[in-house]
Amino acid sequence: MKKIKCECGHVNPEGTVLCESCGKPIEENQHIDGNDKKKLLNMRYDGTARRSQTYNKSIVDKIWSFFSSVKVGVWLIVIALIASAVGSIFPQEQYIPADAVSRDPAIFYEERYGIPGQIFYQLGFHNLYSSWWYMILIALIGISLVICSLDRFVPLFRALRKQKAKRHATFLQRQRLFSQTDHVSEEDMETVKQRLKKQRYNITEEDGHILAEKGRFSRWGPYVNHIGLIIILLAALLRQTSVFYMEEYVWVREGEKQVIPGTDQQYYIENKDFILENYDPEDEKFKDALAKEGAPVASNYQTNAVIYKAMEPEVTGAEPELKKVEEGSIRLNEPIKFDKYVVYQRGYQQNEFSSMSFKIHETDDADEQSLGEFTVDFTSPKSEYELESGFKVEINNYYPDYYLDDKGEPASETDYPRNPAFVMMVYPPDGSEPEISFLGIGKNIDATGENNYKVGITNFEMRDVSGLSVRRDYSLPYFIVGAIIFMIGVIQGMYWHHRRIWIRPQDGGILLAAHTNKNWHGVKRDIEKMIDGTNIQMVTDQQELDK
Amino acid sequence: MNNLIELSSMFLYAAFLLYLVATLFFSFTIGSRRKSDGKAAKIGITLTILGFITQLGYFFTRWMGSGHAPVSNMFEYMAFLGMATVLGFIILYFIYKVTILGLFALPIALIIIAYASMFPTEVAPLVPSLQSHWLYIHVTTVSLSQGILTISFVAGLIYLIRQIDQTKTTKRTTWLEITLYALILFVGFILATTLFNVMNYQAVFEYPNNTGNGTVETKYHMPPIAAPTDGTLLTDDVMQPWFEIPEWMHGTDAGRKFNTLLWSIIFGTGLYLLLRLVFRKRLGATIQPLLQKTRPDLLDEIMYRSVAIGFPLFTLGGLIFASIWAEEAWGRFWGWDPKEVWALITWFFYAAFLHLRLSRGWHGEKSAWLATIGFAIIMFNLIVVNLVLAGLHSYA
Numbered sequence: 001m002k003k004i005k006c007e008c009g010h011v012n013p014e015g016t017v018l019c020e021s022c023g024k025p026i027e028e029n030q031h032i033d034g035n036d037k038k039k040l041l042n043m044r045y046d047g048t049a050r051r052s053q054t055y056n057k058s059i060v061d062k063i064w065s066f067f068s069s070v071k072v073g074v075w076l077i078v079i080a081l082i083a084s085a086v087g088s089i090f091p092q093e094q095y096i097p098a099d100a101v102s103r104d105p106a107i108f109y110e111e112r113y114g115i116p117g118q119i120f121y122q123l124g125f126h127n128l129y130s131s132w133w134y135m136i137l138i139a140l141i142g143i144s145l146v147i148c149s150l151d152r153f154v155p156l157f158r159a160l161r162k163q164k165a166k167r168h169a170t171f172l173q174r175q176r177l178f179s180q181t182d183h184v185s186e187e188d189m190e191t192v193k194q195r196l197k198k199q200r201y202n203i204t205e206e207d208g209h210i211l212a213e214k215g216r217f218s219r220w221g222p223y224v225n226h227i228g229l230i231i232i233l234l235a236a237l238l239r240q241t242s243v244f245y246m247e248e249y250v251w252v253r254e255g256e257k258q259v260i261p262g263t264d265q266q267y268y269i270e271n272k273d274f275i276l277e278n279y280d281p282e283d284e285k286f287k288d289a290l291a292k293e294g295a296p297v298a299s300n301y302q303t304n305a306v307i308y309k310a311m312e313p314e315v316t317g318a319e320p321e322l323k324k325v326e327e328g329s330i331r332l333n334e335p336i337k338f339d340k341y342v343v344y345q346r347g348y349q350q351n352e353f354s355s356m357s358f359k360i361h362e363t364d365d366a367d368e369q370s371l372g373e374f375t376v377d378f379t380s381p382k383s384e385y386e387l388e389s390g391f392k393v394e395i396n397n398y399y400p401d402y403y404l405d406d407k408g409e410p411a412s413e414t415d416y417p418r419n420p421a422f423v424m425m426v427y428p429p430d431g432s433e434p435e436i437s438f439l440g441i442g443k444n445i446d447a448t449g450e451n452n453y454k455v456g457i458t459n460f461e462m463r464d465v466s467g468l469s470v471r472r473d474y475s476l477p478y479f480i481v482g483a484i485i486f487m488i489g490v491i492q493g494m495y496w497h498h499r500r501i502w503i504r505p506q507d508g509g510i511l512l513a514a515h516t517n518k519n520w521h522g523v524k525r526d527i528e529k530m531i532d533g534t535n536i537q538m539v540t541d542q543q544e545l546d547k
Numbered sequence: 548m549n550n551l552i553e554l555s556s557m558f559l560y561a562a563f564l565l566y567l568v569a570t571l572f573f574s575f576t577i578g579s580r581r582k583s584d585g586k587a588a589k590i591g592i593t594l595t596i597l598g599f600i601t602q603l604g605y606f607f608t609r610w611m612g613s614g615h616a617p618v619s620n621m622f623e624y625m626a627f628l629g630m631a632t633v634l635g636f637i638i639l640y641f642i643y644k645v646t647i648l649g650l651f652a653l654p655i656a657l658i659i660i661a662y663a664s665m666f667p668t669e670v671a672p673l674v675p676s677l678q679s680h681w682l683y684i685h686v687t688t689v690s691l692s693q694g695i696l697t698i699s700f701v702a703g704l705i706y707l708i709r710q711i712d713q714t715k716t717t718k719r720t721t722w723l724e725i726t727l728y729a730l731i732l733f734v735g736f737i738l739a740t741t742l743f744n745v746m747n748y749q750a751v752f753e754y755p756n757n758t759g760n761g762t763v764e765t766k767y768h769m770p771p772i773a774a775p776t777d778g779t780l781l782t783d784d785v786m787q788p789w790f791e792i793p794e795w796m797h798g799t800d801a802g803r804k805f806n807t808l809l810w811s812i813i814f815g816t817g818l819y820l821l822l823r824l825v826f827r828k829r830l831g832a833t834i835q836p837l838l839q840k841t842r843p844d845l846l847d848e849i850m851y852r853s854v855a856i857g858f859p860l861f862t863l864g865g866l867i868f869a870s871i872w873a874e875e876a877w878g879r880f881w882g883w884d885p886k887e888v889w890a891l892i893t894w895f896f897y898a899a900f901l902h903l904r905l906s907r908g909w910h911g912e913k914s915a916w917l918a919t920i921g922f923a924i925i926m927f928n929l930i931v932v933n934l935v936l937a938g939l940h941s942y943a
Contacts, residue, residue: 034907044905070906074899081895088885088932095884129883247878279672284549285613289671301675332675333876344878471878479880483867490862494855518855521643521848543844 008168013155015054018047020162023171040542041174043515046163048155052147068151073144080137087128090120142233149226156219165204165211167502167513175502175513177524179537182509188534189510192503195530201501210503219517221493228486235478246472251416253352254463256379257308257322262470263341265310268322272304274348274464301345303330303466307338330468340472347467353378353417357459358439360391360426363451373458378417390429393455397423402440416465426453499523501530512539551612552670558605559626563660565598566633566653573649577837588646595637595649602630613670618686619677621933625663627687628929631694632656635853639698643849647841652701658733665740681872688864689890693925695857696897702849703918709841710912713832719912723831726919728819735815736807743769743810750785752802754778765803769810775802804934847911850918851904858897865890889928896924 002014010021017029018041025035025047032053033042041047052068055061066072090113096103101111105126109117124131172178193210196203201212239245248261252271260267278296279286290297308322326338335344357375361368372387378400385393399412402421410421421440428435437455438445444456497519504511516523520541527539572591606627609617617623636652639645673682704726711719750767754775765775774780774788792805819830826833869890870880881887900917903909909917 042907070902074902077895077899077902081892081899084888084892084895087883088888091885092883094882129888283672285670286672289667289669292667292669293671297672298675299672333679333681335875335878342878344876346877469878476874476880479870483870487859487863487867490859494859519848519852521845541844 008164008166010162010164013049015049015051016047017042017049018171019168020046020048020159021164022166022168023047023163024168025170025174035174039174040176041171043175045152045156046159048152048159050151050155052151064147064151067144067147070148073141073148076137076141076144080134080141083128083134083137087125090117090126092129093126138233142230145226145229145233149223153220153223160216160219163211164209165206165502166209167211167504169504169506169511172502172504172511172513175515176520176541176543177514177527177539178542179512179539180506180509181512181535181537182507184508184510184534184536188536189503191534192530192536195532196501199526199529201499201526208505210501212501212503213499215496215498218493218496219498221489221491221496223489224492225486225489228482228484228489231482231485232479235475235482238478239473239475244473244475246470248470249346250468250470251347251349251465252303252305252468253354253379253465255354259310260307260341260343260470262472265320267325267338267341268308268310269343269468270306270308271466272306274350274466275300275302275304276348276350276464277302301332301348303345303348303468304328305330305336305343305466305468307336307343330466340474342471342473344469344471345466346469349416349418349465349467351418351462352465353420354461354463356420356457356461358393358455359458360387360389360393360453360455363446363454368454368456371453376422378420391453392427394425394427394434395422396425396436399440424455426451426455428453497522499526501527510536512536514539549612551608555605555608555612555617556668558601558608559660559664562598562602562605562630563657565594565601566657566660569594569598570650570653570657573646573653576646577650577840585646591646591649592637592640595633595640595653599630599633599637602626602633606630609670615673615677616683616687618690619673619682620666620671622663622666622668624686624690625666625929626660627690628693628697629656629660629663631691632659632697633694634691635695635698635857636701638695638856639702639849639853642852643845645841645845645849647705647838648698648701648849651705652698655697655701655730658730658737661737662733665737676876679872679876681868681875685864685868685872688860688868690864692857692860692864695853695860696925697922699850699853699857699918700922702846702853703915705838705841706843706846706850706915707912707919708831708834709838709846710843710915711831711835713829713835720829720831722916724829727830728815729923731819731822732811732815735813735818736811738818739769739807739810739814748785749782751781752778753781754802765800767803767806769806771806772809773802773806778802801935843911847914850914851910854897854900854918854921858901861897862894866894885932886928889924889932893921893924893928896921 004012004014004016004026006012006019006022006024006026008019008022008024010019012020012026015029015032016026017033017035018025025041030036033044033047035041050068052065056065090109091097093105096105096108100108102108105121109121109126111117113120120126128134193203196212199214201214204211204213246262250258250261250269252258252269254271254274257268257270259265260269276298277300279290279299281287281290281296283290305328306324307326309325310320311323312320326336328336330336330343330345332345335342337343355375355377357373359368359370359373361371372389372391374385374387374393376382376385376395381395381398383395385395387393397410399410399421400415400417400419401413402410402419403413405411419441421438421443424437424439425434426437435451435453436447437451438447439455439457441457444454446454497516499514499516499522501512501514501523512527514523514527520543524539524541531538569591572587572594575587576585576591606617609623618627632652633656636648636656640648707719707723707726711717711723713720748768748770750771752765752767752771752775753762754765755761755777756763764781765778770786771780771788772790774791776791776793778788778791780788792802822830822833869887873882873887874880900914900921903917904914
């Protein structure tokens with residue numbers, strides 16, 4: 001590596017723009033930060049030698065230079081920004097509304113949004129945020145973060161550690177804030193030092209040269225927050241694996257006990273009761289708003305649940321013994337937590353049939369005197385019911401959620417008993433030919449019109465179903481750590497300022513210059529306070545505001 | 548209970564008037580070289596602080612009256628954003644003592660509060676998903692950050708009006724006019740809503756719903772220019788609609804919202820043209836001479852500084868607190884819901900802004916344009932995402 005020796009004696013690494021020690025511009029490298037065309041020095045990274053600006057021969061150098069450019073980073077951010085915006089034009093696949101005619105994305109987008117919707121779907125934008133190219137974009141931002149940070153942090157750290165109080169005159173003259181005073185007395189210098197100390201500057205002195213510095217640690221803010229972001233990106237990567245993240249959804253009926261999916265058969269959940277409460281439309285406080293709404297407004301979704309842990313059965317293959325570990329209510333915003341799992345209230349289905357009772361009577365019996373009764377339990381419907389009176393009922397067809405399809409044929413919309421209907425064969429006790437009946441809610445159809453016996457619904461029981469989601473997420477702590485580090489870094493970098501004031505004695509007078517990474521107004525005020533009452537010239541702002 | 552709500556409305560009204568009078572005092576500071584030590588400036592900032600305290604009074608009385616922090620619907624949120632903007636102004640005023648900032652920040656806060664009042668102001672109960680302490684923590688932090696980021700737009704706007712060469716028509720003067728016109732559209736919306744409210748205008752439509760197997764009714768409070776797709780007018784003796792909205796507009800109540808937009812454009816454009824007629828030059832050119840005493844470098848710094856203050860707050864409220872709440876409520880801390888996507892876009896944008904500030908050539912005017920775009924993104928997320936792109940965060 002070619003080293004550059006400055007006239008102050010300090011040996012700088014190749015590619016240095018401003019001597020790390022005295023700040024004197026190094027002649028041959030001024031083009032790197034564009035100092036050759038401007039009056040002021042570019043102080044961004046204190047004129048340190050950055051790898052990206054120094055080496056550009058091998059392919060590694062070129063890749064490094066590419067990703068270390070803030071311009072490239074900003075472009076990546078802007079592209080990600082535009083891509084994200086595009087994805088929000090129409091709902092993503094998981095947000096296709098439940099009231100849509102079809103929730104099949106191939107149909108939904110075109111049906112509802114026409115040609116633009118179809119294009120949206122065909123370009124794969126309905127899953128944009130999990131598409132390979134969006135992932136690559138985010139990964140590229142991650143790479144840019146790492147390389148940008150390394151490229152700058154290492155040399156900047158070095159330069160700020162090596163900086164000396166003694167600075168070259170050119171360095172001072174080419175700072176944004178600068179002044180020259182021809183005669184400064186000893187007392188004035190003493191006052192200045194006292195005032196700087198009072199303003200909590202760290203003062204380094206070297207042969208009458210002064211460097212006053214404060215808030216240097218704010219310079220590390222960007223690198224700290226980038227570390228936080230990288231941790232978050234890595235955590236997002238980990239979360240893609242099933243080791244770190246598990247998510248399941250389960251419907252549990254009231255009164256039912258079910259194994260919780262994703263827990264290796266270890267845990268069971270029992271739904272004691274599902275509760276849906278609405279606000280009282282007469283409520284004194286809210287009645288105006290509720291009247292305007294027109295429909296009931298829910299105030300609570302709640303599942304009262306018991307969690308059981310399965311104990312190892314003593315005999316293999318036997319039903320496990322269940323031990324209660326947790327009992328409580330699961331509400332929106334109040335999930336239930338046990339072991340490493342969290343269960344959330346996510347959905348519900350009200351009034352599902354749990355059982356339905358029937359009786360058989362003679363078709364023309366006005367009193368409908370019972371000739372036998374039976375009950376269908378929807379958790380385990382049987383195909384045949386033998387009645388004590390000798391009747392036998394065969395369930396020929398069962399539609400849990402009955403509707404008539406496009407062709408007018410009976411069919412079931414879902415597998416849940418929300419609107420059950422049956423085709424039953426009734427075998428009379430005398431062994432004569434069976435009769436066919438079609439039965440459902442509000443329907444009782446005699447297919448032939450010649451049936452001697454009629455089946456009627458006498459009773460039914462209903463229950464609610466809770467939709468619960470189960471999570472186990474080991475990646476959360478990493479996200480939390482990443483977020484905390486990011487916040488520390490961003491606050492450190494944004495709410496504190498790195499300020500430096502240099503004083504260089506020259507022919508009985510001084511050169512005074514200052515630099516800060518932001519809040520120039522603040523550093524000017526510091527200088528005003530520092531020179532108040534002395535005959536030192538106030539600094540002038542030499543900034544050329546870009547147009 | 549109701550007395551508290553009435554009291555809170557009075558507080559809000561009083562705060563509005565105080566801000567208005569404060570603006571007047573800040574306008575007296577135009578042309579005086581001495582920035583903040585003048586009498587007018589002192590009265591102006593005192594009134595602003597009084598107004599802010601009064602609005603805090605509104606906030607807490609409404610909180611007591613309703614039982615939850617008033618940040619749960621469009622009215623409450625926008626009113627809070629107005630307050631946050633004032634707070635942002637107060638903070639940056641005390642750092643930089645630039646009085647002209649008040650002359651622009653307060654009117655923008657006034658517009659935001661007036662805009663808020665156009666939405667239903669009844670106290671509404673919280674649906675289960677909002678019943679969480681994170682509602683207060685998340686929403687107030689986001690709002691505070693957005694208020695401070697708004698100040699960056701205010702400084703940028705002043706910078707643009709001050710610096711853009713108005714002697715000839717250029718792309719820059721045109722875009723500046725568009726920015727000012729967009730602000731006037733909000734005033735147009737406020738005027739239209741207030742006028743038709745006073746007239747108690749009503750027209751009811753019936754139109755087929757999304758699933759296609761039923762109909763919904765919607766109540767227009769403005770004369771129907773645009774009817775819902777396949778809508779039938781049920782009210783007699785009102786204006787017949789001129790046309791139906793195109794079929795692809797599917798959002799909740801798209802017809803009524805589109806109609807409101809049309810009226811806002813009519814009133815806003817009318818007002819803009821009237822102003823142009825009165826001054827006989829571009830609005831930018833009209834305001835420019837008043838700003839000659841303002842220092843552009845200071846404006847540039849305020850612009851940057853408010854982003855530097857607002858950005859960490861936005862990250863905390865808009866992304867981190869939001870994720871914690873989403874994790875508590877739905878078991879997923881991130882879900883690509885439109886509101887979440889637009890929060891990320893806002894964050895990306897301001898991150899890009901901060902990185903661009905590192906480069907030469909992006910200070911001054913370019914930064915000012917960026918600050919303007921940033922504000923547009925915030926407003927987009929508040930208005931378009933809430934009212935048009937339906938999602939979990941939809942208020943309407």
